[in-house]
Structures are given as C-alpha cells and as structure tokens.
Amino acid sequence: MKELFPRKQVMGFIFSLVLTVAALLVYFLDLSFALGMTVLLVTAFLQAGLQLVVFMHAGESEDKATIYTNVYYGLIIALVTIFGTLLAMIWGMV
Amino acid sequence: MEFFERFAIPHPSPAIYASMVAIGLTVIAIIAGLTYFKKWGYIWREWLTTVDHKRIGIMYLISALLMLFRGGVDAIMMRSQLAVPGNTLLDAQHYNEIFTTHGIVMILFMAMPFIIALMNFVVPLQIGARDVAFPRLNALSFWLFFFAAMLFNISFVVGGSPDAGWTSYFPLAGNEHSPHVGTNYYMIAIQIAGLGTLMTGINFIVTILKMRAPGMTLMKMPMFTWSALITNVIIVFAFPVLTIALAMGTMDRLFGTHFFSIDNGGMDMLWANLFWVWGHPEVYILILPAFGIYSEVISTFARRNLYGYKSMVASMVIISLFSFLVWVHHFFTMGQGAFVNSIFSVTTMAIAVPTGIKIFNWLFTLWKGKIVMTTPMLYSMLFIPIFTIGGVTGVMLGMSAADYQYHNTMFLVAHFHLVIIPGVVFAMLAGLTYWWPKMFGFMLNERIGKWAAWLIAVGTCVAFFPMFISGLDGQARRMYTYSEATGFGFWNMLSFIGAGILAIGFVLIVYNIYYSTRYATRDIGADPWDARTLEWATHSPVPEYNFAITPEVNSSEALWDEKKKGHKLFKGSYQEIHMPSKSGVPFIMSAIFFVFGFAMIFSLWILAIVSLLGIFACLIHRSFEQDHGYHISVKEIEETEAKMGGAKG
Numbered sequence: 001m002k003e004l005f006p007r008k009q010v011m012g013f014i015f016s017l018v019l020t021v022a023a024l025l026v027y028f029l030d031l032s033f034a035l036g037m038t039v040l041l042v043t044a045f046l047q048a049g050l051q052l053v054v055f056m057h058a059g060e061s062e063d064k065a066t067i068y069t070n071v072y073y074g075l076i077i078a079l080v081t082i083f084g085t086l087l088a089m090i091w092g093m094v
Numbered sequence: 095m096e097f098f099e100r101f102a103i104p105h106p107s108p109a110i111y112a113s114m115v116a117i118g119l120t121v122i123a124i125i126a127g128l129t130y131f132k133k134w135g136y137i138w139r140e141w142l143t144t145v146d147h148k149r150i151g152i153m154y155l156i157s158a159l160l161m162l163f164r165g166g167v168d169a170i171m172m173r174s175q176l177a178v179p180g181n182t183l184l185d186a187q188h189y190n191e192i193f194t195t196h197g198i199v200m201i202l203f204m205a206m207p208f209i210i211a212l213m214n215f216v217v218p219l220q221i222g223a224r225d226v227a228f229p230r231l232n233a234l235s236f237w238l239f240f241f242a243a244m245l246f247n248i249s250f251v252v253g254g255s256p257d258a259g260w261t262s263y264f265p266l267a268g269n270e271h272s273p274h275v276g277t278n279y280y281m282i283a284i285q286i287a288g289l290g291t292l293m294t295g296i297n298f299i300v301t302i303l304k305m306r307a308p309g310m311t312l313m314k315m316p317m318f319t320w321s322a323l324i325t326n327v328i329i330v331f332a333f334p335v336l337t338i339a340l341a342m343g344t345m346d347r348l349f350g351t352h353f354f355s356i357d358n359g360g361m362d363m364l365w366a367n368l369f370w371v372w373g374h375p376e377v378y379i380l381i382l383p384a385f386g387i388y389s390e391v392i393s394t395f396a397r398r399n400l401y402g403y404k405s406m407v408a409s410m411v412i413i414s415l416f417s418f419l420v421w422v423h424h425f426f427t428m429g430q431g432a433f434v435n436s437i438f439s440v441t442t443m444a445i446a447v448p449t450g451i452k453i454f455n456w457l458f459t460l461w462k463g464k465i466v467m468t469t470p471m472l473y474s475m476l477f478i479p480i481f482t483i484g485g486v487t488g489v490m491l492g493m494s495a496a497d498y499q500y501h502n503t504m505f506l507v508a509h510f511h512l513v514i515i516p517g518v519v520f521a522m523l524a525g526l527t528y529w530w531p532k533m534f535g536f537m538l539n540e541r542i543g544k545w546a547a548w549l550i551a552v553g554t555c556v557a558f559f560p561m562f563i564s565g566l567d568g569q570a571r572r573m574y575t576y577s578e579a580t581g582f583g584f585w586n587m588l589s590f591i592g593a594g595i596l597a598i599g600f601v602l603i604v605y606n607i608y609y610s611t612r613y614a615t616r617d618i619g620a621d622p623w624d625a626r627t628l629e630w631a632t633h634s635p636v637p638e639y640n641f642a643i644t645p646e647v648n649s650s651e652a653l654w655d656e657k658k659k660g661h662k663l664f665k666g667s668y669q670e671i672h673m674p675s676k677s678g679v680p681f682i683m684s685a686i687f688f689v690f691g692f693a694m695i696f697s698l699w700i701l702a703i704v705s706l707l708g709i710f711a712c713l714i715h716r717s718f719e720q721d722h723g724y725h726i727s728v729k730e731i732e733e734t735e736a737k738m739g740g741a742k743g
Contacts, residue, residue, distance in 0.1 A: 081335065087430075
C-alpha cells in the first residue's frame with residue numbers, strides 16, 4: 001500500500017498550495033513594494049519549478065537531458081530579455 | 095445601413111474598387127470551376143483534410159508563391175510612385191498602407207510559409223520518418239496560417255489596411271493616431287498566424303529529436319535538418335514575445351488599456367522593445383533554413399562532402415543564442431545612453447563571426463570541388479557576393495554612433511533588402527528548384543531557370559544599390575514623395591527599372607512552372623541531381639508512407655554511402671505501416687478562427703463570443719475523439735512499390 005501512495009505528488013500539492021497562500025498574502029498584508037515583489041518573484045519561480053518537476057514529470061523519462069536543456073535555455077533567454085529590457089528602457093535611458 | 099458603414103474603406107480609390115471586383119471574380123471563378131469539374135470531393139478528401147506532411151508542404155508553397163505576388167505588386171506600386179519626383183500616382187495614405195502590407199506580407203505571409211513549406215516537405219524525408227510527430231497539429235498550423243493570411247488580405251477591401259508600418263510602432267499605431275480598423279487587422283491576423291507558427295516550432299523540434307531513422311545521431315543529421323532544428327528552437331523562444339506584445343497591443347486598441355500609450359503610466363517605447371525582442375530572432379528564423387539549403391545545394395553540386403560539419407553546427411547554435419542578445423540595435427536612436435548602445439553594438443558585431451564561419455565553410459566546400467552549375471547552384475553562387483554586400487553594410491549600421499546618420503534612411507532599406515533577398519528569396523528559389531523533382535516527379539527547365547536567376551540577381555542589384563546613395567544623401571524611408579530639388583529622382587528611377595527587371599524574373603519563374611509541367615520528361619528516376627541525403631533514396635513523387643522500409647544510416651550522407659561505399663540503406667522486408675488518419679477539424683477550426691478574428695477586428699462582440707465557443711467546441715471534440723489511424727497492408731505496399739518502378743533496397 002505504501003508504494004502505491006503518491007507521496008511526492010501529495011506533498012507537492014500541499015507545498016504548491018502553501019506557495020499560493022504566501023503569494024496571496026502580499027495583497028492582504030501591508031508590505032512595501034520591494035518586499036512584495038520579492039515574495040511574488042520567489043514564489044513564482046518555486047511554483048513553476050514545482051509544476052515542471054512534480055506534476056509534469058520533467059525528470060522522469062529518458063528525455064531528461066533534452067527537457068532540462070530546453071528549460072535552462074528558456075530561462076537564460078527570459079532573463080536576458082527582462083534584464084536587457086530594463087537596461088534599455090529604464091536604467092540606460094538618458 | 096449604419097451597421098455596414100464600418101466595413102467601408104475609409105480612403106477609397108479606383109485601384110481598390112478594381113481589386114474588389116478582381117477578388118469577387120476570382121472567388122466566383124474558383125467556386126464555378128470546382129463545381130463544373132466536380133472537384134469538391136477531391137479537394138476536401140485529398141487536400142483540405144490531409145495530414146500528410148508532403149501535401150501540407152505543397153499547400154504552404156502555393157500560399158507562399160501567391161503572397162509573393164501580392165507583396166510584389168505592392169513593391170511595384172511603391173517604386174512606381176517614387177520613380178519620378180512629385181508623383182501623384184498614389185496619395186500619402188495609400189502609400190502608407192502599401193509599404194505596411196508589403197512588409198508584413200513578405201516577411202510573415204511569404205518568407206515564413208516558404209521556409210515552413212520546405213521544412214515540412216524535406217525534414218521528415220531527410221531523417222527517414224513517416225510523417226511529423228503530430229500530423230494533425232501540423233494541419234492545424236497550416237490552416238491557421240492560411241486563414242490568417244486571408245484575413246489580413248481582405249483588409250484591403252473591407253475596412254482598410256494597416257498603415258503604421260510593418261513594425262507598427264506606438265503611439266502611431268494607437269487609437270488616437272490610427273483610428274480606423276487597419277491596425278486591428280495587424281494585431282489579430284498576425285496573432286492567429288503566430289499561433290500556427292508556434293505549433294510548427296514545437297512539432298518540428300519533437301519530430302527531429304524523436305523520429306530519426308536508426309543510426310542517425312544528432313551529429314549525423316543532414317545540414318538542412320540541423321538548420322531546421324535550430325530555427326524551430328528560435329521560433330519556440332521568440333514567438334511567445336510577439337504573442338504577448340500583440341495581445342497587449344490588441345487590448346490597448348480594443349479595450350482601452352494603457353500598455354503602450356504615452357499617458358496613464360503606459361510606455362510607447364516598450365512596444366518597439368518587445369517587437370524587436372521577437373523581430374531580431376525572426377531574422378535568424380528566416381536566414382538559418384536558407385543557410386541549410388545552401389549547405390545541401392553547395393555540397394551536392396560541388397560533388398564534395400560539406401566542409402567543416404561540426405563548425406557549421408556550432409556556428410548555428412551560437413547564432414541561435416546571439417540572436418536574442420542584439421535586438422536594441424533596431425532602435426539605437428530612441429534615447430538610451432551610449433553605454434547601452436555600446437553593449438548592443440558589440441553583440442551585433444560578434445554575430446558576424448559565426449556567420450562568417452559559414453561563408454568560409456561554403457567556400458572551402460567549393461575549393462577543389464567538381465562544380466556543376468545547375469540552377470540551384472547558380473542561386474547559391476549569386477547569393478554569396480550579394481549577401482556579403484548586404485552583410486557588410488549591416489556591420490556599418492551596427493556601429494551605434496554611425497547609425498544616427500543611417501537610421502530610417504533608404505540606406506537601411508537597401509541593407510535589409512540586400513540581406514533578405516539573396517539570403518531568403520534566392521535560397522527558397524534554389525530549394526524550390528532543387529526539391530521540385532521530389533515533390534512533383536519532373537524537373538524545372540534549367541535554361542529558363544537560369545535566365546530567371548540572372549534576371550532576379552541583376553534586378554536586385556539595380557533596384558537596391560541606388561538606395562545606398564540616395565539614403566546617404568538623406569532620402570528618408572516611407573516618404574511618399576519628394577521634390578525635384580532633392581536630386582533623388584535619378585536614383586529612384588534606377589530603382590524602378592531594377593524593380594521591373596525583378597518582376598520579369600518572377601514572371602519567368604511562373605512561366606517555367608507552366609512550361610515544365612507541360613513539356614518536361616517524367617522519366618527522371620528518384621535521384622536526378624546525384625544527391626547525397628536520404629530524401630533522394632525514395633521514389634519521386636514520394637509515396638504517402640515515404641519509405642517502404644525504414645532506412646538505416648551511419649553518416650550524414652546516407653545515400654552517398656549507399657552509392658559509393660556499399661552501405662545498405664534498406665534492410666529487412668516490408669512490414670505493415672501505421673499511418674495517421676485524415677481530419678477536417680483543423681480546417682473547420684481555423685475557419686472559425688477567421689470569423690473570430692474578423693469579429694474582434696470590427697468589435698462585433700456577440701459574433702466573437704459565439705465563434706470563440708466554436709473554437710472550444712473543436713478543442714473538446716479533439717479531446718474526446720477516438721482516433722487510432724489506419725494501416726497500410728504489406729500487399730498494398732508491394733503494389734505501390736511495383737507501380738513506382740520496382741522495390742528499392
């Protein structure tokens with residue numbers, strides 16, 4: 001019976017609910033903008049990782065290497081795009 | 095009556111009424127023709143519901159050629175208007191609409207489907223697969239693109255075309271400065287086509303990673319397949335940015351949000367930024383498959399294996415990453431400081447290095463090769479010098495300090511046409527001529543083909559070289575007229591003559607297709623070019639299952655190995671083949687998307703909601719559908735193979 005119980009998925013589900021509540025608290029608590037954004041960003045990335053690994057089974061097939069290469073590549077592109085945009089549109093504007 | 099007023103053209107002219115009549119007559123002619131020859135069933139069974147990658151490829155090809163002529167007519171009208179100073183052939187509004195649609199049609203509805211056409215047709219054959227990974231999704235991709243293209247094209251006669259440039263910069267593209275529905279067409283039609291492209295990207299990545307023939311490791315893939323893989327990776331990472339930007343633009347225009355407005359916390363420059371975050375990778379989405387085609391053509395007709403296979407692959411991987419690091423060079427003059435511009439200037443110049451590696455690899459492949467100057471090879475040889483001129487002027491534009499001089503002048507227009515025409519159009523025409531016998535079972539006439547190639551090359555040079563000079567003299571792009579005192583008249587007349595030569599070249603290509611269909615011999619065998627890769631190992635035209643026996647491969651030139659080194663491609667005997675079944679749902683769903691898009695463009699909310707429900711109904715239908723495909727028996731395979739000229743292998 002123990003082998004049949006999807007322990008990882010249930011724990012993952014609870015953890016993702018906790019992350020959702022944490023993100024929701026930003027709205028209800030009176031946090032500063034910087035702190036609120038930090039909480040949102042951190043919970044968002046944890047949540048995305050959790051969904052990919054636990055519920056979309058990213059690391060469980062023989063395509064593990066391909067899938068993670070794609071995810072990391074996407075992450076790099078996303079970060080370059082966001083920080084490049086900030087650089088060009090805000091930090092670098094004269 | 096008031097309801098119908100929204101569909102009126104805000105700026106009518108005799109040319110538009112003429113095209114209304116022409117569109118109406120064409121539709122009537124098609125319907126009458128299909129009915130008279132009793133072809134409705136044939137069209138539905140064999141084409142509209144097909145999921146065969148080869149037929150979808152051919153449909154992409156036909157659409158791309160049609161759009162090439164639509165965009166070409168726009169170009170001719172622009173050059174005619176500018177041919178002499180103070181011309182009144184077109185007025186300002188009309189000219190704005192024409193350069194806008196010329197850009198969008200040529201990039202998104204001609205170049206994109208053209209590369210996707212060749213990828214669709216060639217990639218599964220080159221890797222020895224039966225079809226793409228998701229054949230039904232492939233059909234959906236095509237029909238979404240097709241209906242988006244149709245939606246975009248009716249803008250000319252219903253409601254007015256977009257007129258804010260193919261880049262559609264805000265605030266000009268906002269409601270305040272572009273009040274009529276033209277820019278809605280831009281936002282929605284490109285969105286729908288983009289969905290199709292994104293699906294193609296995913297489909298081909300999976301196909302290439304999962305469906306290669308036994309023995310074909312990644313580093314044993316033919317170069318065109320490698321270029322297709324890298325291209326689709328760029329598509330999957332770049333197109334979502336366009337999707338989001340268009341969605342934000344649509345909300346600004348239809349629902350009064352303020353993402354790109356100049357007041358209420360909006361930022362108009364963010365549109366330009368997001369557009370080019372997608373737009374620059376898009377350049378490489380267009381050019382990399384072209385590089386793949388040149389690699390195939392040059393090694394086939396130099397009768398040598400491709401020089402520097404590994405460095406070719408490495409340079410493409412580097413290009414795919416670098417293509418995401420350079421986008422700011424499209425707006426050096428928008429106000430960011432010298433520090434930001436320097437960073438993007440350096441990354442821009444860095445990307446010339448992997449591109450240069452590829453050029454040298456082709457030259458080294460030619461070195462000591464036994465060159466056969468066929469039409470595809472002629473295009474490849476014409477490509478190298480013209481593309482290099484376009485590329486070098488690109489490095490000039492990439493220097494951010496100097497760019498303040500060149501920005502938004504005809505110099506820029508000359509640069510990107512001299513990159514895109516030899517880079518994409520020559521490659522597509524080379525690929526078309528090269529793979530034509532595989533698609534249709536006969537070859538295009540070489541003599542007419544070479545005439546067309548030379549005319550197009552000369553026309554390109556005559557049309558665009560003068561723009562370098564008039565651009566440096568200060569002629570701005572997108573100006574609908576100029577005075578005689580500017581002295582631009584001579585150079586623009588020269589460009590007009592060049593455009594005429596180009597037009598004759600393209601007409602010759604159409605004539606060549608007609609001539610060869612009528613007179614060319616059908617007795618050409620499976621491998622008329624003496625080529626090297628797997629697609630030439632099956633019959634021409636290709637049977638629906640591609641290969642009767644799955645080939646086994648041990649290098650990137652499997653067919654050459656079989657011909658020269660005694661490698662055995664087809665081992666074993668015929669087995670029953672499992673094939674995907676046809677479906678009309680992709681066509682129907684895309685047609686509903688067309689209605690949805692139209693309703694959104696004209697803010698017809700009830701129709702929009704009803705058609706959206708229709709789209710969801712199609713999705714639900716697909717989710718609950720039981721579809722196990724069908725099987726081709728050994729007996730049928732034997733019959734087909736015997737009919738096609740004896741069993742292979």
